[in-house]
Amino acid sequence: MKRLLAFVLLAATALLVAPQSTHARIPYQTTYFDSNRSLWMGIQAVYKPFGAYGDHFDEPVDLHIGADDKVYVADKGNSHIFVMNNDGTLIQTIGDEEGAGHLDSPEGVFVTPDGTVYVADSGNQRIAVFSADGSFVREYKKPTSNLLQSEHFVPIKLVVDRRGVMYVAMNASYQGLLRMNKDGEFMGFFGANKAQQTLLNWLKKAVLNKEQLAKENPSLPKPIVNISMDQEGFIYTATAGGFGSAAIRKLNAGGVDSYKGKLFQHSQGIVDVAIDQNGFLYNVDLDFGRINIFDRNGTVLFAFGFTDNNTQQYGVMGFPTSIGIDSKSNIWVSDSRTKTVHKFVRSDFGNDVMNAIVLYGEGKYADSKPYWERVYARNEMFTGTYQGLGKVYLEEKDNAQALSFMKEAYDTKGYSKAFWEIRLEWLQNHFIIFVMVLIAIGLIIKFLPWGIKKLLSRWSLPSVFKRLVADLRNLGYVMIHPYHGFYKLKEARVSLWSILLILAAVIGMKIITVYTTGFLFYPVDLSQINLLRILGQFVLPWITWIIANYLVCSIKDGEGKFREVIQGSTYALAPFLFFSPPIIILSNILTLDESVLIRSLTTVMYIWMAVMFMVMTQVIHNFDFLESLKNIAITLFAIATIWLFGFLVFGLSYNLYDFFYQLYKEVNFYR
């Protein structure tokens, strides 16, 4: 036995030691954001890791890609600026060993198009300027100004515009960027973040007096963590926190944010932002540990990359500190934990996707078509393709094709447009028939009740059915005359079968609503519908309403019996039965332009139902108006408590069940 065990162990080790077949798999999953459904979905790599450089780095904290695609890296640990070629070979080191050109833990670097290097030399509390060949030119100390007396000048990041004006982010400064001209004169602060104005703050301001307010923590604006500049001279600031709202701001010369405080997904822990020549934004985020790509409107497109504490893999970052993008759309990321600079290269797929998005964004739908088709050939799951090609087909007047593509992309706006065109075409061809059918339907509606009455008078139904029909006709009567109707209901004893029939009809109507409402007004995948859950959400409130209403009103001296409450609550559902068919039919005919019709119908339906429930409570329990309002409020509270209780009981009993189930499995396994 022992020998056997040893043998097995040996075999296992041998198996493990033997070289496995390896894959060139990228160590992270690329995802894209399906904005129509607000879902993140997997996709093949848009960017692939290409290499990691820098045996000489100690703590790279900032990088900047020059106009000639050289990579400038500020190394805080080594107190040098390293300049690399685009293939990662070191070509130059900036920063003298001693003297005026000696750097002390530089944290930011910026290179103007002519090659002048500006360094945020935070240890020396200055900005050092070097010429293109690396020789020290001059320094900028803290500018003299009354406004800056209490301020520490510890520059960490900076950009320089065409006129030589420096925009400096200072360590943990909430005042925004310090603006300094070529001569080192203070020109004011620029582009400060907004302080968080919460409702609570506002309330405090209104209620508290001066002394109390002084004791409160002031709500200061968040400091800017990084700055970038695009080719047109717009300044982009990165600000972490606040769940990504205003995480990236695009500031014009006046300091006004053209994204208007937009919420950027995956940017709560933003570290840096980079802009390529097409206006796409690339950020790297510590909270999510990924690199995100946004379009020029700030809508997130892709996310990729991975961070790991002790990484040994290409493409996996340790502690990313800065991101840059060169003219060939390669992404560079400096990483202070692995002491390297990573390079990511766009894949063919990525090139096609991004080109398609650029052309699509510029409205050149026809030009974007070949790119979309190439993307489509590589990935049939990417909804951007469907949206893009749908737009192309819409442009080409191939409406049927556009319709199916828009549906695939869940783009209701595009779908609505395509559908409108198709409907218009149909109407133009069938207008006369359409009008005649409308007239015919009108006549049928007008004469149908009369015909049915006639039929009924000819063949008298068996008495059971007669009662049923009378009950069903009451449904309509109650809906239009709720007070009188419910009063009559209170006296009458509706048969169980009618109640069940009505309830079944309501549930049937709900199922029909779920499955046949037009795509535009219920854009979901029909195969993904969880019917049980939807019905549960529909039926459970009704049942709890009955229970809660009966309990509350019997305590509050209501007269209603339990049967009457059930009866009344069933009849109160009548508007749903009568309003749903037209809503369903309209939802299949109308486009988003006419959605106001459906919305108002639905609103009227719900208001009507609410009124029915209210009148029911009032009449059945014989309350007066205000009393019934009060009792309805209490009933709603009771419903909430019942649900809370239900959740608690369900959760606890599930835990108990789970415990016994696990125990059973355990015992069963080791028997």
Next chain:
Amino acid sequence: MNTELSPSLVKVARMTSVRLKWNRFWTEIRRDSFCYLFLAPFLICFTVFIVVPVIMAATLGFTSYDGFGSLRFIGFDNYIALFTQDIIFLTKALPNTFLFALIVGPGGYILAFLFAWLIHQLPLRVRDYYTLAFYAPSMAGGVALSVVWIAAFSGDRVGYLNNFLLHMGWIDNAIVWLQKPEYLLKVMIVVSLWISFSVGFLAMLAGLQTVNRELYEAGRIDGISNRLQEVFYITLPSMKPQLLFSAVMTIVTTLKAGSISTQLTGLPITPQYAGHLVINHIDDYAFIRFELGYASAISVVLLLVSYFAMRFAYRLFGSKEEL
């Protein structure tokens, strides 16, 4: 009315029945000529200023006419084009008018009743002043519009609404309320609600005064316990005619509202057709593009719509005998 018919006349052969009816019609008219004399001023005016224009518009709707050239009869083409080709009408004018009428109609109606009722509770001495104050908006409509509402919704920082919102810190930049498509229709609805205290409001106020006060006392004896029940069971049923009148007036005013958008924005066509109502569409085709035939067709459609809306109002408020 054929109670006066003598039984012998019924037996007359069919051929002559038309002539016979015509004769009888004339005899009746001659007999009642005195009444018709009294009716004549109204009837003539009604025919000349209402019936004839409507019929002319209806016939013009079947033609293509630019106001200068000659009429060209084109049958139903205008109507077919309206419902199949006119994208602006189908996607903007109709939905906008629907939403506008849906909110301003019932909303203005309920508001008018509410304020009429509230004013009715005031002592007699001050009631008239309040009435005047509330009725003033619809008298001074155009002027007040530019003085009050354009100032309130002005797009710069000093506009009342912008100033308030900026002061409270709820917005960062001034909003151009009257040029932004997403706000224009809402602003129009608010303004129209304010203007909608018109004839309907006065009619309701008058109606409230006609309610028999003894009914309230009787109701109290029968067990009415609060004001709301009083309104519901006594006031509303007793002033049904006034309610009907003001409902009809509301329908007409909401459906023919349209000048508000041009007054607010100062443009004949609102930005992106955001506040484009059917009336604006008619104006557009009639007085900007001079396609009078097409414009008439649209107005005929509008007439039909308001007719059906009025039928609905009669259904709701008219008593059975009047139908």
